[in-house]
Amino acid sequence: MPTFQAPRGMRDLLPEEAAAFDALQAVIEARALRYGYPRIATPIVEDRGVFTKSVGEASDIVGYEMYDVSLHGQGGLVLRPEGTAAVTRAFLEHGLHRAPRPVRFFYYEPMFRGQRPQLLRYRQFWQWGLECFGPEEALADVEIVDFTARLFAEVGLRSYELEVNTIGDAKCQPKVKEALASYFAKNRDALSDESKERLERNPLRILDSKDPKDRALVAAAPQMHELLCAEDREHFAQVIAGIERLGHQYKVSQTLVRGLDYYTRTVFEFVLTDREFTKSGDIAVAAGGRYNDLVQTLGGPPVQGVGIAGGVDVLHAALKKEGVRMGGATEADVYVLSAEKADGADRLQIADPLRQAGFNVAIDYSDRPLDKQLESAVKHGAKVAVIRGTPEARGGNVIVRDLVAKTQRVTRLAAVVTEVGRHVPKHRTPPLYEGPSNPDEHEPGAAGEAPFLKDDRD
RNA sequence: GCGGGAUUAGCCUAGUGGUUAAGGCCCCAGAUUGUGGAUCUGGUUAGACGGGUCCGAUUCCCGUAUCCCGCCCCA
Numbered sequence: 070m071p072t073f074q075a076p077r078g079m080r081d082l083l084p085e086e087a088a089a090f091d092a093l094q095a096v097i098e099a100r101a102l103r104y105g106y107p108r109i110a111t112p113i114v115e116d117r118g119v120f121t122k123s124v125g126e127a128s129d130i131v132g133y134e135m136y137d138v139s140l141h142g143q144g145g146l147v148l149r150p151e152g153t154a155a156v157t158r159a160f161l162e163h164g165l166h167r168a169p170r171p172v173r174f175f176y177y178e179p180m181f182r183g184q185r186p187q188l189l190r191y192r193q194f195w196q197w198g199l200e201c202f203g204p205e206e207a208l209a210d211v212e213i214v215d216f217t218a219r220l221f222a223e224v225g226l227r228s229y230e231l232e233v234n235t236i237g238d239a240k241c242q243p244k245v246k247e248a249l250a251s252y253f254a255k256n257r258d259a260l261s262d263e264s265k266e267r268l269e270r271n272p273l274r275i276l277d278s279k280d281p282k283d284r285a286l287v288a289a290a291p292q293m294h295e296l297l298c299a300e301d302r303e304h305f306a307q308v309i310a311g312i313e314r315l316g317h318q319y320k321v322s323q324t325l326v327r328g329l330d331y332y333t334r335t336v337f338e339f340v341l342t343d344r345e346f347t348k349s350g351d352i353a354v355a356a357g358g359r360y361n362d363l364v365q366t367l368g369g370p371p372v373q374g375v376g377i378a379g380g381v382d383v384l385h386a387a388l389k390k391e392g393v394r395m396g397g398a399t400e401a402d403v404y405v406l407s408a409e410k411a412d413g414a415d416r417l418q419i420a421d422p423l424r425q426a427g428f429n430v431a432i433d434y435s436d437r438p439l440d441k442q443l444e445s446a447v448k449h450g451a452k453v454a455v456i457r458g459t460p461e462a463r464g465g466n467v468i469v470r471d472l473v474a475k476t477q478r479v480t481r482l483a484a485v486v487t488e489v490g491r492h493v494p495k496h497r498t499p500p501l502y503e504g505p506s507n508p509d510e511h512e513p514g515a516a517g518e519a520p521f522l523k524d525d526r527d
Numbered sequence: 528g529c530g531g532g533a534u535u536a537g538c539c540u541a542g543u544g545g546u547u548a549a550g551g552c553c554c555c556a557g558a559u560u561g562u563g564g565a566u567c568u569g570g571u572u573a574g575a576c577g578g579g580u581c582c583g584a585u586u587c588c589c590g591u592a593u594c595c596c597g598c599c600c601c602a
Contacts, residue, residue, distance in 0.1 A: 074575090074592080074593065075593090076593095077592080077593065077594090078593095134600075134601090151601095151602090180602080182600085182601075182602095183528095184528095184599085184600065184601070185528075185529090185598090185599080185600085186593090186594075186595090187595080187596075187597085188595080188596080189602080190600090190601070190602080191602095194602065195602085196602055197602095198602095263598085263599075279598085280598095327601095328600065328601060329601095338602095350597090352601090352602080353601075353602055354602070355602070356601085356602065378602060379602065380601090380602030381602080382602075383602055384602090406562090408561055408562090437561090438559085438560080438561040439561040439562055439563090440559075440561060440562060440563060441556095441561085441563085442561090442562090442563085443561095443562055443563035443564090444562095444563045444564065445563085446563075447563055447564050448563090448564075454562085454563085456562075458561095459561080459562080468562085470562075470563095472563075472564090475562095475563085477562080
Protein backbone atom coordinates (compact mmCIF):
# COMPACT_ATOMS: atom_id res chain seq x y z
CA MET A 70 0.00 0.00 0.00
CA PRO A 71 1.34 3.45 -0.78
CA THR A 72 2.60 5.42 2.17
CA PHE A 73 1.77 8.69 0.51
CA GLN A 74 -0.98 9.75 -1.77
CA ALA A 75 -1.75 12.90 -3.68
CA PRO A 76 -3.56 15.50 -1.55
CA ARG A 77 -7.32 15.49 -1.61
CA GLY A 78 -8.76 16.75 -4.84
CA MET A 79 -5.38 16.74 -6.60
CA ARG A 80 -4.27 14.19 -9.12
CA ASP A 81 -1.39 13.04 -11.24
CA LEU A 82 -1.53 13.38 -14.98
CA LEU A 83 0.09 10.17 -16.20
CA PRO A 84 1.91 10.40 -19.55
CA GLU A 85 -1.11 9.73 -21.71
CA GLU A 86 -3.23 12.35 -19.98
CA ALA A 87 -0.35 14.79 -19.72
CA ALA A 88 0.14 14.47 -23.48
CA ALA A 89 -3.55 15.19 -23.99
CA PHE A 90 -3.28 18.30 -21.81
CA ASP A 91 -0.25 19.42 -23.80
CA ALA A 92 -2.12 18.91 -27.05
CA LEU A 93 -5.08 20.89 -25.77
CA GLN A 94 -2.79 23.67 -24.68
CA ALA A 95 -1.12 23.76 -28.09
CA VAL A 96 -4.45 23.99 -29.89
CA ILE A 97 -5.92 26.61 -27.58
CA GLU A 98 -2.75 28.69 -27.50
CA ALA A 99 -2.43 28.66 -31.28
CA ARG A 100 -6.01 29.87 -31.59
CA ALA A 101 -5.42 32.54 -28.95
CA LEU A 102 -2.47 33.81 -30.95
CA ARG A 103 -4.63 33.92 -34.06
CA TYR A 104 -7.06 36.14 -32.17
CA GLY A 105 -4.27 38.39 -30.97
CA TYR A 106 -4.05 36.98 -27.44
CA PRO A 107 -0.44 36.16 -26.43
CA ARG A 108 0.29 33.98 -23.46
CA ILE A 109 1.04 35.39 -20.03
CA ALA A 110 2.26 33.35 -17.09
CA THR A 111 1.79 34.64 -13.57
CA PRO A 112 2.97 33.12 -10.29
CA ILE A 113 0.98 30.32 -8.74
CA VAL A 114 1.16 32.25 -5.49
CA GLU A 115 -0.32 35.72 -5.09
CA ASP A 116 -0.95 38.22 -2.38
CA ARG A 117 -4.18 37.36 -0.66
CA GLY A 118 -5.51 40.86 -1.27
CA VAL A 119 -5.45 40.38 -5.04
CA PHE A 120 -8.42 38.10 -4.64
CA THR A 121 -10.16 39.46 -1.58
CA LYS A 122 -10.42 42.85 -3.22
CA SER A 123 -11.51 41.65 -6.64
CA VAL A 124 -13.40 38.41 -6.28
CA GLY A 125 -15.29 39.71 -3.28
CA GLU A 126 -14.75 39.51 0.43
CA ALA A 127 -17.99 37.63 0.94
CA SER A 128 -17.62 35.08 -1.85
CA ASP A 129 -16.94 31.50 -0.91
CA ILE A 130 -13.76 31.40 -2.93
CA VAL A 131 -12.26 34.04 -0.72
CA GLY A 132 -14.11 32.97 2.39
CA TYR A 133 -12.73 29.50 2.78
CA GLU A 134 -11.57 28.07 -0.50
CA MET A 135 -8.13 29.63 -0.70
CA TYR A 136 -4.98 27.77 0.27
CA ASP A 137 -2.72 29.77 2.53
CA VAL A 138 0.96 29.75 1.71
CA SER A 139 3.59 30.66 4.21
CA LEU A 140 7.37 30.73 4.42
CA HIS A 141 8.94 30.76 7.85
CA GLY A 142 5.60 31.84 9.23
CA GLN A 143 5.31 34.79 6.89
CA GLY A 144 1.83 34.51 5.48
CA GLY A 145 -0.45 36.70 3.47
CA LEU A 146 0.09 34.62 0.37
CA VAL A 147 -2.38 32.26 -1.24
CA LEU A 148 -2.48 29.75 -4.07
CA ARG A 149 -4.35 31.55 -6.81
CA PRO A 150 -7.98 30.41 -7.06
CA GLU A 151 -8.62 32.01 -10.45
CA GLY A 152 -6.81 33.77 -13.25
CA THR A 153 -8.51 37.06 -13.99
CA ALA A 154 -7.50 38.89 -10.83
CA ALA A 155 -3.92 37.61 -11.09
CA VAL A 156 -3.59 38.71 -14.71
CA THR A 157 -5.07 42.08 -13.81
CA ARG A 158 -2.48 42.46 -11.07
CA ALA A 159 0.30 41.74 -13.57
CA PHE A 160 -1.30 44.11 -16.07
CA LEU A 161 -1.10 46.92 -13.54
CA GLU A 162 2.26 46.01 -12.01
CA HIS A 163 3.99 46.26 -15.39
CA GLY A 164 2.27 49.46 -16.33
CA LEU A 165 0.50 47.83 -19.22
CA HIS A 166 -2.49 50.10 -18.66
CA ARG A 167 -0.25 52.56 -20.52
CA ALA A 168 0.36 50.11 -23.35
CA PRO A 169 -1.57 50.43 -26.61
CA ARG A 170 -5.09 49.20 -26.02
CA PRO A 171 -6.65 46.79 -26.07
CA VAL A 172 -4.18 44.71 -24.10
CA ARG A 173 -4.92 41.04 -24.55
CA PHE A 174 -3.70 37.96 -22.71
CA PHE A 175 -4.09 34.22 -22.91
CA TYR A 176 -3.21 31.93 -20.03
CA TYR A 177 -3.13 28.20 -19.35
CA GLU A 178 -2.36 27.53 -15.71
CA PRO A 179 -3.30 25.43 -12.70
CA MET A 180 -5.69 26.99 -10.17
CA PHE A 181 -6.38 25.98 -6.57
CA ARG A 182 -9.56 25.99 -4.54
CA GLY A 183 -10.11 24.19 -1.28
CA GLN A 184 -13.53 22.98 -2.31
CA ARG A 185 -15.06 19.55 -1.87
CA PRO A 186 -13.96 17.32 -4.75
CA GLN A 187 -16.77 16.05 -6.94
CA LEU A 188 -17.30 14.99 -10.51
CA LEU A 189 -14.84 17.14 -12.54
CA ARG A 190 -14.26 19.42 -9.62
CA TYR A 191 -10.78 19.32 -8.26
CA ARG A 192 -8.77 21.30 -5.78
CA GLN A 193 -6.04 21.73 -8.33
CA PHE A 194 -7.43 22.18 -11.79
CA TRP A 195 -6.25 23.67 -15.04
CA GLN A 196 -7.79 26.65 -16.69
CA TRP A 197 -7.21 28.30 -20.02
CA GLY A 198 -8.36 31.87 -20.18
CA LEU A 199 -8.55 35.04 -22.21
CA GLU A 200 -8.46 38.56 -20.84
CA CYS A 201 -8.98 41.71 -22.86
CA PHE A 202 -8.35 45.08 -21.24
CA GLY A 203 -9.58 48.32 -22.74
CA PRO A 204 -12.58 47.97 -24.98
CA GLU A 205 -16.05 48.80 -23.87
CA GLU A 206 -17.42 47.72 -27.23
CA ALA A 207 -19.69 44.70 -27.23
CA LEU A 208 -17.60 43.44 -30.11
CA ALA A 209 -14.93 42.34 -27.64
CA ASP A 210 -17.49 40.28 -25.71
CA VAL A 211 -18.70 38.75 -28.94
CA GLU A 212 -15.21 37.88 -30.07
CA ILE A 213 -14.51 35.99 -26.87
CA VAL A 214 -17.70 34.01 -27.27
CA ASP A 215 -16.78 33.42 -30.89
CA PHE A 216 -13.31 32.26 -29.88
CA THR A 217 -14.75 29.72 -27.51
CA ALA A 218 -17.46 28.40 -29.80
CA ARG A 219 -15.02 27.99 -32.65
CA LEU A 220 -12.45 26.43 -30.36
CA PHE A 221 -14.97 23.82 -29.27
CA ALA A 222 -15.90 23.17 -32.88
CA GLU A 223 -12.23 22.78 -33.75
CA VAL A 224 -11.46 20.26 -31.03
CA GLY A 225 -14.72 18.39 -31.58
CA LEU A 226 -16.82 19.25 -28.55
CA ARG A 227 -20.47 18.99 -29.52
CA SER A 228 -22.57 18.46 -26.40
CA TYR A 229 -22.73 21.88 -24.84
CA GLU A 230 -24.87 24.96 -24.92
CA LEU A 231 -24.17 28.63 -24.46
CA GLU A 232 -26.10 30.81 -22.05
CA VAL A 233 -25.71 34.56 -21.96
CA ASN A 234 -27.07 37.32 -19.80
CA THR A 235 -26.34 40.83 -18.64
CA ILE A 236 -26.30 41.90 -15.02
CA GLY A 237 -25.82 45.63 -15.43
CA ASP A 238 -22.94 47.94 -14.84
CA ALA A 239 -21.73 49.81 -11.78
CA LYS A 240 -24.40 52.48 -12.06
CA CYS A 241 -27.18 50.04 -12.60
CA GLN A 242 -26.34 46.90 -10.70
CA PRO A 243 -27.05 48.45 -7.29
CA LYS A 244 -30.54 49.36 -8.46
CA VAL A 245 -31.09 45.81 -9.70
CA LYS A 246 -29.85 44.33 -6.46
CA GLU A 247 -32.03 46.70 -4.49
CA ALA A 248 -35.13 45.87 -6.49
CA LEU A 249 -34.54 42.15 -6.19
CA ALA A 250 -33.65 42.43 -2.52
CA SER A 251 -36.85 44.22 -1.70
CA TYR A 252 -38.88 41.72 -3.69
CA PHE A 253 -37.28 38.74 -1.96
CA ALA A 254 -37.42 40.47 1.43
CA LYS A 255 -41.17 40.71 1.08
CA ASN A 256 -41.26 36.94 0.53
CA ARG A 257 -38.51 36.19 3.00
CA ASP A 258 -40.38 33.40 4.78
CA ALA A 259 -40.77 31.46 1.56
CA LEU A 260 -37.04 31.49 0.82
CA SER A 261 -34.67 28.64 1.56
CA ASP A 262 -32.29 29.16 4.44
CA GLU A 263 -29.42 29.49 2.00
CA SER A 264 -31.15 32.24 0.13
CA LYS A 265 -32.02 34.11 3.30
CA GLU A 266 -28.29 34.49 3.77
CA ARG A 267 -27.79 35.37 0.12
CA LEU A 268 -30.33 38.13 0.59
CA GLU A 269 -27.78 39.89 2.79
CA ARG A 270 -24.66 39.04 0.84
CA ASN A 271 -25.66 39.10 -2.81
CA PRO A 272 -29.34 38.95 -3.76
CA LEU A 273 -28.41 38.27 -7.38
CA ARG A 274 -27.33 34.81 -6.41
CA ILE A 275 -30.83 33.86 -5.36
CA LEU A 276 -31.70 33.89 -9.05
CA ASP A 277 -29.70 30.75 -9.78
CA SER A 278 -30.65 28.83 -6.66
CA LYS A 279 -31.47 25.18 -7.22
CA ASP A 280 -33.93 25.02 -4.35
CA PRO A 281 -37.50 24.46 -5.61
CA LYS A 282 -38.87 26.91 -3.03
CA ASP A 283 -36.61 29.63 -4.38
CA ARG A 284 -37.31 28.78 -7.99
CA ALA A 285 -40.99 29.46 -7.58
CA LEU A 286 -40.25 32.88 -6.16
CA VAL A 287 -37.63 33.58 -8.81
CA ALA A 288 -40.12 32.79 -11.55
CA ALA A 289 -42.39 35.55 -10.27
CA ALA A 290 -39.56 37.97 -9.54
CA PRO A 291 -39.05 41.17 -11.50
CA GLN A 292 -37.25 40.43 -14.74
CA MET A 293 -33.59 41.37 -14.69
CA HIS A 294 -33.70 43.09 -18.04
CA GLU A 295 -36.56 45.31 -17.01
CA LEU A 296 -34.54 46.57 -14.09
CA LEU A 297 -31.51 47.50 -16.18
CA CYS A 298 -30.62 50.89 -17.64
CA ALA A 299 -31.09 51.57 -21.29
CA GLU A 300 -27.31 51.58 -21.86
CA ASP A 301 -26.96 48.10 -20.41
CA ARG A 302 -29.77 46.81 -22.56
CA GLU A 303 -28.26 48.41 -25.62
CA HIS A 304 -24.85 46.89 -24.92
CA PHE A 305 -26.42 43.49 -24.41
CA ALA A 306 -28.43 43.83 -27.60
CA GLN A 307 -25.18 44.37 -29.47
CA VAL A 308 -23.66 41.30 -27.86
CA ILE A 309 -26.64 39.21 -28.89
CA ALA A 310 -26.68 40.64 -32.39
CA GLY A 311 -23.01 39.80 -32.81
CA ILE A 312 -23.38 36.25 -31.58
CA GLU A 313 -26.37 35.79 -33.84
CA ARG A 314 -24.63 37.27 -36.84
CA LEU A 315 -21.83 34.74 -36.46
CA GLY A 316 -24.33 31.93 -36.31
CA HIS A 317 -23.50 30.64 -32.84
CA GLN A 318 -26.26 28.87 -30.95
CA TYR A 319 -27.13 30.55 -27.66
CA LYS A 320 -29.82 31.01 -25.09
CA VAL A 321 -30.55 34.11 -23.06
CA SER A 322 -31.00 33.24 -19.41
CA GLN A 323 -32.15 36.12 -17.26
CA THR A 324 -31.33 34.15 -14.14
CA LEU A 325 -27.70 33.52 -15.10
CA VAL A 326 -25.45 35.34 -12.62
CA ARG A 327 -21.88 34.62 -11.65
CA GLY A 328 -20.30 33.94 -8.31
CA LEU A 329 -17.49 36.44 -8.62
CA ASP A 330 -18.18 40.02 -7.62
CA TYR A 331 -16.25 41.73 -10.38
CA TYR A 332 -18.63 40.93 -13.22
CA THR A 333 -20.58 43.73 -14.84
CA ARG A 334 -22.90 43.61 -17.82
CA THR A 335 -22.23 40.58 -20.02
CA VAL A 336 -21.93 37.16 -18.42
CA PHE A 337 -21.87 33.82 -20.21
CA GLU A 338 -21.45 30.12 -19.58
CA PHE A 339 -20.76 27.19 -21.85
CA VAL A 340 -22.45 24.26 -20.13
CA LEU A 341 -22.06 20.56 -20.89
CA THR A 342 -25.25 18.81 -21.96
CA ASP A 343 -24.17 15.18 -22.11
CA ARG A 344 -26.20 13.19 -19.59
CA GLU A 345 -23.09 11.86 -17.95
CA PHE A 346 -22.26 15.40 -16.91
CA THR A 347 -25.72 16.80 -16.20
CA LYS A 348 -26.64 14.14 -13.65
CA SER A 349 -25.16 16.28 -10.94
CA GLY A 350 -26.28 19.72 -12.03
CA ASP A 351 -24.65 21.93 -14.59
CA ILE A 352 -20.97 21.67 -15.30
CA ALA A 353 -19.51 24.66 -17.09
CA VAL A 354 -16.74 23.93 -19.57
CA ALA A 355 -16.04 27.64 -19.89
CA ALA A 356 -17.48 30.79 -18.37
CA GLY A 357 -16.76 34.45 -18.16
CA GLY A 358 -17.95 37.94 -18.70
CA ARG A 359 -17.23 41.61 -18.51
CA TYR A 360 -15.44 43.27 -15.60
CA ASN A 361 -15.56 46.99 -16.14
CA ASP A 362 -14.46 48.00 -12.65
CA LEU A 363 -11.91 45.34 -11.82
CA VAL A 364 -8.84 47.32 -12.83
CA GLN A 365 -9.96 50.21 -10.69
CA THR A 366 -10.77 47.92 -7.81
CA LEU A 367 -7.16 46.75 -7.86
CA GLY A 368 -5.89 50.30 -7.78
CA GLY A 369 -5.60 51.11 -11.47
CA PRO A 370 -7.23 53.66 -13.73
CA PRO A 371 -10.67 53.10 -15.20
CA VAL A 372 -10.02 50.43 -17.81
CA GLN A 373 -12.80 48.12 -18.85
CA GLY A 374 -12.31 44.51 -19.62
CA VAL A 375 -13.85 41.23 -20.62
CA GLY A 376 -12.63 37.67 -20.37
CA ILE A 377 -13.34 33.99 -20.11
CA ALA A 378 -11.92 30.96 -18.32
CA GLY A 379 -12.30 27.37 -19.41
CA GLY A 380 -11.76 24.18 -17.46
CA VAL A 381 -9.14 22.02 -19.12
CA ASP A 382 -9.98 19.01 -16.96
CA VAL A 383 -13.63 19.42 -17.89
CA LEU A 384 -12.90 19.87 -21.59
CA HIS A 385 -10.60 16.86 -21.58
CA ALA A 386 -13.23 14.66 -19.93
CA ALA A 387 -15.97 15.87 -22.26
CA LEU A 388 -13.87 15.26 -25.35
CA LYS A 389 -12.90 11.83 -24.11
CA LYS A 390 -16.55 11.04 -23.63
CA GLU A 391 -17.21 12.12 -27.20
CA GLY A 392 -14.49 9.80 -28.44
CA VAL A 393 -12.03 12.49 -29.45
CA ARG A 394 -8.42 11.38 -29.47
CA MET A 395 -5.93 13.77 -27.92
CA GLY A 396 -2.19 13.87 -27.50
CA GLY A 397 0.73 12.39 -29.32
CA ALA A 398 2.36 9.03 -28.87
CA THR A 399 3.93 8.52 -25.48
CA GLU A 400 6.04 5.55 -26.53
CA ALA A 401 9.18 5.34 -28.63
CA ASP A 402 8.81 4.08 -32.18
CA VAL A 403 12.22 2.46 -32.24
CA TYR A 404 13.88 0.09 -29.80
CA VAL A 405 17.57 -0.75 -29.87
CA LEU A 406 18.36 -4.31 -28.78
CA SER A 407 21.40 -6.47 -28.71
CA ALA A 408 22.28 -10.13 -28.46
CA GLU A 409 25.64 -9.16 -27.05
CA LYS A 410 26.19 -8.64 -23.36
CA ALA A 411 27.56 -5.47 -21.83
CA ASP A 412 27.62 -3.46 -25.05
CA GLY A 413 25.58 -0.56 -23.78
CA ALA A 414 27.87 2.03 -25.34
CA ASP A 415 27.37 0.41 -28.74
CA ARG A 416 23.60 0.55 -28.34
CA LEU A 417 23.77 4.23 -27.47
CA GLN A 418 25.98 4.85 -30.47
CA ILE A 419 23.43 3.24 -32.74
CA ALA A 420 20.60 5.23 -31.16
CA ASP A 421 22.32 8.58 -31.50
CA PRO A 422 22.10 9.21 -35.26
CA LEU A 423 18.52 7.94 -35.22
CA ARG A 424 17.64 10.41 -32.51
CA GLN A 425 19.47 13.19 -34.33
CA ALA A 426 17.42 12.38 -37.38
CA GLY A 427 14.19 12.84 -35.43
CA PHE A 428 13.16 9.30 -34.53
CA ASN A 429 11.92 8.49 -31.04
CA VAL A 430 14.31 5.82 -29.87
CA ALA A 431 14.48 3.83 -26.64
CA ILE A 432 17.12 1.31 -25.63
CA ASP A 433 16.93 -2.06 -23.94
CA TYR A 434 19.48 -1.84 -21.14
CA SER A 435 19.52 -5.51 -20.30
CA ASP A 436 21.53 -8.59 -21.24
CA ARG A 437 18.40 -10.68 -21.39
CA PRO A 438 17.95 -13.20 -24.19
CA LEU A 439 17.02 -11.59 -27.47
CA ASP A 440 13.50 -12.98 -27.49
CA LYS A 441 12.85 -11.29 -24.16
CA GLN A 442 14.18 -8.03 -25.49
CA LEU A 443 12.00 -8.28 -28.57
CA GLU A 444 8.94 -9.05 -26.50
CA SER A 445 9.73 -6.12 -24.27
CA ALA A 446 10.15 -3.81 -27.27
CA VAL A 447 6.73 -4.83 -28.57
CA LYS A 448 5.18 -4.30 -25.16
CA HIS A 449 6.70 -0.84 -25.02
CA GLY A 450 4.89 0.00 -28.20
CA ALA A 451 7.89 0.04 -30.53
CA LYS A 452 7.25 -0.37 -34.22
CA VAL A 453 10.83 -1.05 -35.22
CA ALA A 454 13.67 -2.91 -33.53
CA VAL A 455 17.27 -2.22 -34.37
CA ILE A 456 19.23 -5.32 -33.42
CA ARG A 457 22.94 -5.70 -33.03
CA GLY A 458 25.23 -8.47 -31.86
CA THR A 459 23.79 -11.41 -33.76
CA PRO A 460 25.98 -13.41 -36.17
CA GLU A 461 24.55 -11.60 -39.21
CA ALA A 462 24.66 -8.22 -37.50
CA ARG A 463 28.39 -7.81 -37.18
CA GLY A 464 31.09 -5.91 -38.91
CA GLY A 465 29.25 -2.66 -39.32
CA ASN A 466 25.84 -4.21 -39.89
CA VAL A 467 22.68 -4.24 -37.81
CA ILE A 468 19.25 -5.72 -38.34
CA VAL A 469 16.32 -3.37 -38.80
CA ARG A 470 13.19 -5.32 -38.02
CA ASP A 471 9.65 -4.09 -38.60
CA LEU A 472 7.82 -5.37 -35.53
CA VAL A 473 4.42 -4.88 -37.10
CA ALA A 474 5.03 -6.48 -40.47
CA LYS A 475 7.47 -8.96 -38.94
CA THR A 476 9.95 -8.43 -41.70
CA GLN A 477 13.59 -7.43 -41.42
CA ARG A 478 16.75 -6.75 -43.35
CA VAL A 479 20.39 -6.58 -42.55
CA THR A 480 21.50 -2.99 -42.93
CA ARG A 481 24.84 -1.27 -43.00
CA LEU A 482 25.24 1.07 -40.04
CA ALA A 483 25.56 4.03 -42.37
CA ALA A 484 22.15 3.29 -43.82
CA VAL A 485 20.23 2.65 -40.59
CA VAL A 486 18.60 6.07 -40.56
CA THR A 487 17.30 5.60 -44.07
CA GLU A 488 16.09 2.08 -43.43
CA VAL A 489 14.30 2.98 -40.18
CA GLY A 490 12.73 5.89 -42.01
CA ARG A 491 10.96 3.45 -44.29
CA HIS A 492 8.92 2.17 -41.35
CA VAL A 493 8.33 4.94 -38.82
CA PRO A 494 8.00 8.70 -38.96
CA LYS A 495 10.48 11.32 -37.92
CA HIS A 496 9.32 13.91 -35.44
CA ARG A 497 9.93 17.58 -35.81
CA THR A 498 11.61 19.35 -32.95
CA PRO A 499 9.73 22.59 -32.27
CA PRO A 500 11.76 25.64 -33.23
CA LEU A 501 13.42 27.52 -30.40
CA TYR A 502 12.72 30.78 -32.17
CA GLU A 503 9.77 31.36 -34.41
CA GLY A 504 10.08 35.02 -35.29
CA PRO A 505 9.58 36.84 -38.56
CA SER A 506 11.91 35.82 -41.32
CA ASN A 507 14.34 38.40 -42.64
CA PRO A 508 12.20 40.98 -44.44
CA ASP A 509 15.04 41.63 -46.90
CA GLU A 510 14.53 38.14 -48.21
CA HIS A 511 11.08 39.03 -49.38
CA GLU A 512 11.03 39.44 -53.10
CA PRO A 513 8.39 41.91 -54.32
CA GLY A 514 6.13 40.35 -56.82
CA ALA A 515 7.28 36.87 -55.99
CA ALA A 516 3.76 35.62 -55.40
CA GLY A 517 2.57 37.07 -58.67
CA GLU A 518 1.36 40.40 -57.34
CA ALA A 519 2.70 43.69 -58.54
CA PRO A 520 5.74 45.14 -56.84
CA PHE A 521 5.14 47.55 -53.97
CA LEU A 522 3.13 50.57 -54.96
CA LYS A 523 5.02 53.79 -54.94
CA ASP A 524 3.81 56.49 -52.58
CA ASP A 525 3.28 59.66 -54.58
CA ARG A 526 4.33 61.78 -51.62
CA ASP A 527 7.84 60.40 -51.81
C1' G B 528 -17.55 23.13 5.47
C1' C B 529 -22.42 19.75 6.07
C1' G B 530 -24.99 14.94 4.83
C1' G B 531 -24.97 9.79 2.38
C1' G B 532 -22.20 5.57 0.12
C1' A B 533 -17.59 3.07 -0.83
C1' U B 534 -12.37 1.21 0.27
C1' U B 535 -9.52 -6.76 -0.41
C1' A B 536 -2.22 -6.97 -4.40
C1' G B 537 -0.27 -2.33 -9.88
C1' C B 538 -5.63 -3.22 -12.03
C1' C B 539 -10.47 -6.00 -11.79
C1' U B 540 -13.18 -9.26 -8.81
C1' A B 541 -14.44 -13.57 -4.87
C1' G B 542 -14.94 -15.12 0.06
C1' U B 543 -14.72 -15.73 5.52
C1' G B 544 -15.60 -13.89 13.31
C1' G B 545 -11.06 -18.94 13.84
C1' U B 546 -4.85 -22.28 11.30
C1' U B 547 -1.16 -20.97 4.79
C1' A B 548 -7.43 -14.90 2.13
C1' A B 549 -9.14 -17.22 -3.72
C1' G B 550 -9.19 -16.13 -9.04
C1' G B 551 -8.27 -13.24 -13.65
C1' C B 552 -5.18 -9.43 -15.94
C1' C B 553 -0.39 -7.04 -15.46
C1' C B 554 4.74 -7.56 -13.92
C1' C B 555 9.29 -10.87 -13.26
C1' A B 556 11.57 -15.62 -14.40
C1' G B 557 11.94 -20.51 -16.66
C1' A B 558 10.49 -24.10 -20.55
C1' U B 559 13.20 -21.98 -25.51
C1' U B 560 22.60 -21.05 -25.58
C1' G B 561 19.26 -15.93 -27.79
C1' U B 562 14.05 -13.09 -33.47
C1' G B 563 8.62 -11.29 -30.17
C1' G B 564 2.89 -10.52 -28.65
C1' A B 565 0.55 -17.86 -28.00
C1' U B 566 0.92 -21.93 -24.40
C1' C B 567 2.63 -24.21 -19.94
C1' U B 568 5.26 -23.82 -15.19
C1' G B 569 6.99 -20.99 -11.20
C1' G B 570 7.45 -16.25 -8.58
C1' U B 571 6.58 -11.01 -6.37
C1' U B 572 2.53 -8.12 -4.44
C1' A B 573 -3.44 -7.33 -0.52
C1' G B 574 -8.21 -6.63 3.25
C1' A B 575 -6.60 2.32 3.34
C1' C B 576 -4.71 3.88 8.33
C1' G B 577 -5.49 4.02 13.76
C1' G B 578 -8.31 2.45 17.77
C1' G B 579 -12.25 -0.66 20.15
C1' U B 580 -15.36 -5.21 21.11
C1' C B 581 -13.82 -10.40 21.27
C1' C B 582 -10.25 -16.14 23.43
C1' G B 583 -9.66 -14.60 18.20
C1' A B 584 -11.47 -9.60 12.99
C1' U B 585 -10.09 -8.58 6.72
C1' U B 586 -15.29 -9.66 8.40
C1' C B 587 -18.72 -6.14 13.86
C1' C B 588 -18.22 -0.87 16.02
C1' C B 589 -15.74 4.08 16.27
C1' G B 590 -12.25 7.70 14.42
C1' U B 591 -9.03 9.43 10.37
C1' A B 592 -7.66 9.46 5.09
C1' U B 593 -9.07 9.08 0.04
C1' C B 594 -12.79 8.42 -3.79
C1' C B 595 -17.97 8.77 -5.47
C1' C B 596 -23.00 11.13 -4.76
C1' G B 597 -26.01 15.34 -2.81
C1' C B 598 -25.73 20.53 -0.57
C1' C B 599 -22.63 24.91 -0.77
C1' C B 600 -19.77 26.83 -4.60
C1' C B 601 -17.63 26.67 -9.21
C1' A B 602 -13.82 25.66 -14.63
